[in-house]
Amino acid sequence: MNPLQHPLDELRAARPAHLGDAPVDPQTRQSELSYAFAQAQPVRRKNFKPVWGFGLAGAAAVAAVAVFTSGTGVGTVTGGPAGVTAAAPSGSGSFSSEPVPLSARQLLLVAATSADKEPATTGKFWFTKTASRDIMSVDGDYALLSEGVGESWLTDGQQWHTSQSLGTKPATEADQAAWEAAGSPTTAGVGEGKRLETVRPAGKPSTDTYKSKYVYWLGRNVTLDQMRALPADPAKLKASLLKYYTGNSTEADVPMAEDNWLFTVAGGLVIGGPVSPQVRAAAFRMLAALPSVTSLGQVTDSTGRPGTAIGIETSSGFRSDPDKGVLQERLIIDEKSGRALAREYVVVKPGGFQKGLKPGTVSNSTTIVDSGWTDTRTS
Amino acid sequence: MSNDYPGHKGVGAVTSDRERFTTIYDECRQRVWAYTVSRAGRQVADEVVSETFAIAWRKFDQVPENALPWLLGVARNVLRDNIRAEIRREGLAREMREWISGDVADHVAERLGVLKAMARLTPDDREILILVAWQGLSPRDAARVLGCTVATFRVRLHRARKRLQQELEPSAAPMSRVQLTKEWS
Numbered sequence: 102m103n104p105l106q107h108p109l110d111e112l113r114a115a116r117p118a119h120l121g122d123a124p125v126d127p128q129t130r131q132s133e134l135s136y137a138f139a140q141a142q143p144v145r146r147k148n149f150k151p152v153w154g155f156g157l158a159g160a161a162a163v164a165a166v167a168v169f170t171s172g173t174g175v176g177t178v179t180g181g182p183a184g185v186t187a188a189a190p191s192g193s194g195s196f197s198s199e200p201v202p203l204s205a206r207q208l209l210l211v212a213a214t215s216a217d218k219e220p221a222t223t224g225k226f227w228f229t230k231t232a233s234r235d236i237m238s239v240d241g242d243y244a245l246l247s248e249g250v251g252e253s254w255l256t257d258g259q260q261w262h263t264s265q266s267l268g269t270k271p272a273t274e275a276d277q278a279a280w281e282a283a284g285s286p287t288t289a290g291v292g293e294g295k296r297l298e299t300v301r302p303a304g305k306p307s308t309d310t311y312k313s314k315y316v317y318w319l320g321r322n323v324t325l326d327q328m329r330a331l332p333a334d335p336a337k338l339k340a341s342l343l344k345y346y347t348g349n350s351t352e353a354d355v356p357m358a359e360d361n362w363l364f365t366v367a368g369g370l371v372i373g374g375p376v377s378p379q380v381r382a383a384a385f386r387m388l389a390a391l392p393s394v395t396s397l398g399q400v401t402d403s404t405g406r407p408g409t410a411i412g413i414e415t416s417s418g419f420r421s422d423p424d425k426g427v428l429q430e431r432l433i434i435d436e437k438s439g440r441a442l443a444r445e446y447v448v449v450k451p452g453g454f455q456k457g458l459k460p461g462t463v464s465n466s467t468t469i470v471d472s473g474w475t476d477t478r479t480s
Numbered sequence: 481m482s483n484d485y486p487g488h489k490g491v492g493a494v495t496s497d498r499e500r501f502t503t504i505y506d507e508c509r510q511r512v513w514a515y516t517v518s519r520a521g522r523q524v525a526d527e528v529v530s531e532t533f534a535i536a537w538r539k540f541d542q543v544p545e546n547a548l549p550w551l552l553g554v555a556r557n558v559l560r561d562n563i564r565a566e567i568r569r570e571g572l573a574r575e576m577r578e579w580i581s582g583d584v585a586d587h588v589a590e591r592l593g594v595l596k597a598m599a600r601l602t603p604d605d606r607e608i609l610i611l612v613a614w615q616g617l618s619p620r621d622a623a624r625v626l627g628c629t630v631a632t633f634r635v636r637l638h639r640a641r642k643r644l645q646q647e648l649e650p651s652a653a654p655m656s657r658v659q660l661t662k663e664w665s
Contacts, residue, residue: 108594108645112613115594117579120514120614125506133530134505137537138498309545313507318499322506 131349205396205411208436209389215439216385219378224474226254227325227375232468234403236272237297238457239289243279245299246272250470254478255316255375257325262311263480266304269297308480317375320345320366325375333379335386342366357415360393361430364413368432372441373469382439400433402443403468408433414449426452428464443468501540504547505533511548511615512555518610519556519603521571524563531558549621552611556625572603597647605640612637 125133230252238244248267253260271277280286280299289299315322319342332338346362367384370376376384388394388411397410412431427450433443445466448458458464512532516525532555536543544550559568579595598606611622623633 108641108648109609109613111590111594111648112598112609112644115591115598116614117595120517122510125509125513129526130505130509133509133526133533134502136530137501137505137533139534315507318503322503 205394206389208396208409208411208434209385209394212434212436212439213382213385213389215437216378216382217439219439221377221379222474225476226256226474226478228471228473228475228478229253229373229469230471231373232403232470233466234463235465236458236462239297239299241279241283241286241289242457243276243283243289244272244458244462245269245276245289245297247301252480254475254480255325258314258316259310259312260316261308261478261480263306263308265306266301268303269299269301271299318369320362328375331370331376331380331383333377333383335383335390338367338380338383339363339387342370358393360391361413361415363391364388364394364430365415368430368441368444371434372432372444372467373472375474378439381441385434385439397431402433403466404470406435406442408435408442410434410445412447426450426456441469497540501537504536504543504551508548508551509533512551515552515610515615516555516559517575518614519572519607520559520563520568521573521575523571523574524559524567528555528558528563531562546621548615549617549624552615552617552625553627593648597644600647601640601643604636605643608633608637608640609644 231250233249233251235247235249236244237247247269249264250267251262251264253262271280280289283289286299289297314324316325317323317328319328332341342363343359346359348359349357367388371381371384371388374381391413394411394413397412399407400410401407410431410433412429415428415430426448429447429449431445431447432441433445434441443466446464448460448462448464451458451460509529513525513529516528520528532551535554535558536547536551542550576599580592580599598609601609608622608626611617611625612619615622617625619633619637620630622637623630626633628636
């Protein structure tokens with residue numbers, strides 16, 4: 102052996118191959134994940150603090166989003182599977198300036214055409230700026246809202262993130278009143294003896310970097326090269342994504358319909374994914390062909406931008422959970438710019454993580470404030 | 481601060497706790513497995529890993545964003561509490577025999593020499609070196625796994641490294657003196 106070499110360096114190089122980072126075999130992965138998910142549900146993530154990026158989606162929900170303040174049928178979720186069709190045709194239009202709202206299919210095709218016209222750009226980093234809102238119900242029958250903002254830069258093999266909590270407080274005026282009626286407690290129970298702070302000031306921005314060839318998620322972790330290789334043809338894109346569809350949800354062996362799986366995965370692609378506008382257009386066209394996707398009419402995102410929502414119904418919680426609820430996963434699309442503005446989960450039937458929330462509540466939202474290629478990084 | 485080992489942060493575009501958990505699983509699972517194998521052999525590793533991630537899901541609100549050290553700490557406790565000592569010893573002895581037989585490593589003499597030296601160390605020394613060299617943990621994170629202070633860990637790392645160095649010297653003890661099945665704490 103080379104006597105000049107540091108023993109730890111030698112040791113690093115000598116790691117037996119079977120202890121290396123080979124991927125786990127799919128069967129073991131499936132069974133270990135489903136075993137884990139069969140355990141009692143976690144209450145909420147640590148300190149109820151949103152994490153950076155798109156992961157802000159903890160579980161939780163806000164009632165006070167513009168779309169739900171309208172008395173028209175547009176965008177209103179009335180609970181139960183039938184209510185979710187909610188496509189706007191019967192809506193009076195008092196909430197929308199368009200007399201005849203587009204179907205989800207038409208809307209997505211318009212968005213695709215707009216995206217196609219957008220010139221493809223390049224840069225060293227894929228930048229996204231996000232805003233998140235999460236709500237969760239606590240003991241005492243009121244809800245807390247937590248907000249956060251984040252920025253991220255991805256490049257081959259590395260990513261940088263800045264995130265900042267904007268604080269926690271009772272979600273609405275009614276929640277505020279309920280909290281005050283309860284004596285304005287500083288913490289509130291969320292079950293299993295866990296407690297959350299009811300009011301938390303905004304935190305300082307924190308930055309971090311993370312090295313891994315996997316920089317994005319498409320139902321599985323993918324590299325930037327794999328993102329670049331996505332086809333700009335809807336049928337080929339669908340086939341390429343579906344290669345990793347097993348009939349189950351992306352996380353465990355819970356059955357998930359193909360449309361739902363594609364909506365989740367392609368939704369992640371159109372909302373801030375490091376792809377060309379043309380691949381985004383293909384994803385819109387692919388979504389347009391999914392029969393289960395419905396239009397929910399005109400809405401505004403959490404930053405006030407107007408857009409049109411499309412959605413698909415999905416179950417919350419677990420197969421084994423008798424209290425399983427129904428959620429509506431939806432994307433807010435700006436069809437004129439060909440961009441997806443936000444992803445939201447709306448409570449249709451309370452249950453699972455959203456047990457204490459009322460139907461129609463946006464249980465969490467992630468809004469893409471900005472995204473694109475850039476050569477500069479401020480984190 | 482840069483961390484180049486898995487589980488320090490999730491990957492972008494995670495949309496729920498379950499997806500975030502799955503991301504952590506995908507990033508850390510093999511590391512937890514490798515750690516467990518190096519402590520008690522392959523026979524029990526899957527069982528320990530499975531239990532570790534089940535605990536992680538039950539306590540997901542406690543899992544820090546820097547998940548790997550936390551997971552290794554849980555795996556360490558699962559091993560200690562759920563696997564009988566003689567099973568651990570047998571599994572470890574079998575694993576060490578594989579290391580020194582060269583079956584599992586490249587047949588490069590130097591690498592084999594290091595693995596043989598590692599096999600001659602006590603399980604505690606070996607664990608410390610593995611956390612740093614193979615798991616890529618900082619002293620602070622490795623101290624978290626072992627449940628000791630960073631200062632204590634640095635001292636122990638220094639000693640373990642010195643003993644590894646000694647074992648690497650040509651005059652190192654012959655294999656017959658090795659106590660492969662020494663109990664670990």
